[in-house]
Amino acid sequence: MKPAPFAYKKARSLAEAVALLGENADARLLAGGQSLIATLNMRLSAPSLLIDINGIGGLDGIAHKGGALEIGALTRHAQAERSDLIARHALLIARALPHIGHAAIRNRGTLGGSIAFADPAAELPACLLALDGEVDATGPKGKRTIHAQDFFKGLFETALGAQDVLTAIRVPAATKDSRVGFAELARRHGDYAMVGLAASARADGKGLADVRLAFFGIGATAMRPHKSELALASGNVDAAVATLDLEPNDDLQATAAVKKHLAGVLLRRVARQLMEAR
Numbered sequence: 001m002k003p004a005p006f007a008y009k010k011a012r013s014l015a016e017a018v019a020l021l022g023e024n025a026d027a028r029l030l031a032g033g034q035s036l037i038a039t040l041n042m043r044l045s046a047p048s049l050l051i052d053i054n055g056i057g058g059l060d061g062i063a064h065k066g067g068a069l070e071i072g073a074l075t076r077h078a079q080a081e082r083s084d085l086i087a088r089h090a091l092l093i094a095r096a097l098p099h100i101g102h103a104a105i106r107n108r109g110t111l112g113g114s115i116a117f118a119d120p121a122a123e124l125p126a127c128l129l130a131l132d133g134e135v136d137a138t139g140p141k142g143k144r145t146i147h148a149q150d151f152f153k154g155l156f157e158t159a160l161g162a163q164d165v166l167t168a169i170r171v172p173a174a175t176k177d178s179r180v181g182f183a184e185l186a187r188r189h190g191d192y193a194m195v196g197l198a199a200s201a202r203a204d205g206k207g208l209a210d211v212r213l214a215f216f217g218i219g220a221t222a223m224r225p226h227k228s229e230l231a232l233a234s235g236n237v238d239a240a241v242a243t244l245d246l247e248p249n250d251d252l253q254a255t256a257a258v259k260k261h262l263a264g265v266l267l268r269r270v271a272r273q274l275m276e277a278r
């Protein structure tokens with residue numbers, strides 16, 4: 001299918017993009033286009049105007065500052081995959097990136113687009129939640145920062161307002177005690193996950209502390225099973241699996257019961273990764 005007709009404007013500044021969103025109630029921002037163009041082609045969405053943000057300077061930097069790693073919204077998945085800074089300071093994101101679609105998609109798709117789109121089966125929203133990260137957005141009232149746990153509101157729904165542009169994400173930079181784990185099950189490599197798990201923790205003596213497990217592909221947003229996190233922090237993997245406090249949805253890929261079983265399988269794999277020294 002072809003998309004419904006739309007107008008196109010290339011914004012040259014954040015202020016211009018925000019103003020254009022204000023003037024056109026059903027406009028959409030265009031970043032990498034890897035999700036948006038598919039929804040237009042399938043006529044799931046028919047905006048009257050696409051506002052291309054690829055010409056706005058300064059949105060694709062990756063910087064280590066103030067104990068955090070900041071990644072600009074227009075950073076392509078492929079650019080992030082090659083980044084030494086991300087490999088060194090945000091290993092969880094580095095491990096997740098190769099699971100996103102295929103090379104052609106990663107060449108165009110952006111980290112900001114993936115976080116703003118908030119697909120429930122996407123890898124990066126779960127990483128942001130597991131790493132206790134945050135999102136910067138600029139709207140008509142200026143810039144604000146939104147914590148990951150307050151950002152993902154529901155199915156493809158975020159805390160971004162109609163006139164907000166996501167400008168960057170930030171995660172705490174890894175320390176020598178940081179531990180991360182990532183695993184997903186998909187029918188073919190590059191497909192969206194049936195179930196996935198992004199996790200972070202802090203090594204604490206021979207055990208773990210601050211365990212954060214973010215399962216994706218199981219509900220409207222990535223979800224944290226808090227009882228399992230506590231069990232894993234006490235070193236009991238069997239208890240972490242037995243108490244998995246998740247209520248997956250049935251979807252086209254698998255039933256809720258299968259997803260819950262797979263979540264347990266992933267939890268054991270990721271627990272081993274978390275317990276390994278870096």
Ligand SMILES: Cc1cc2nc3c(=O)[nH]c(=O)nc-3n(C[C@H](O)[C@H](O)[C@H](O)COP(=O)(O)OP(=O)(O)OC[C@H]3O[C@@H](n4cnc5c(N)ncnc54)[C@H](O)[C@@H]3O)c2cc1C
Nearest residue numbers: 029031032033034035036101109110112113114116122166
């Ligand atoms: C075949 C295929 C397989 C894929 N597999 C996966 C996968 O396994 N895992 C995965 O995570 N993704 C997958 N994707 C999606 C891919 O990761 C996209 O790149 C990503 O979801 C959206 O990024 P984008 O830059 O392309 O955003 P776009 O498609 O340009 O935009 C997506 C949405 O986000 C909004 N948006 C974009 N940027 C901003 C911003 N800065 N501020 C506010 N709103 C913004 C847009 O208005 C739009 O509503 C796949 C895509 C395809 C086509």
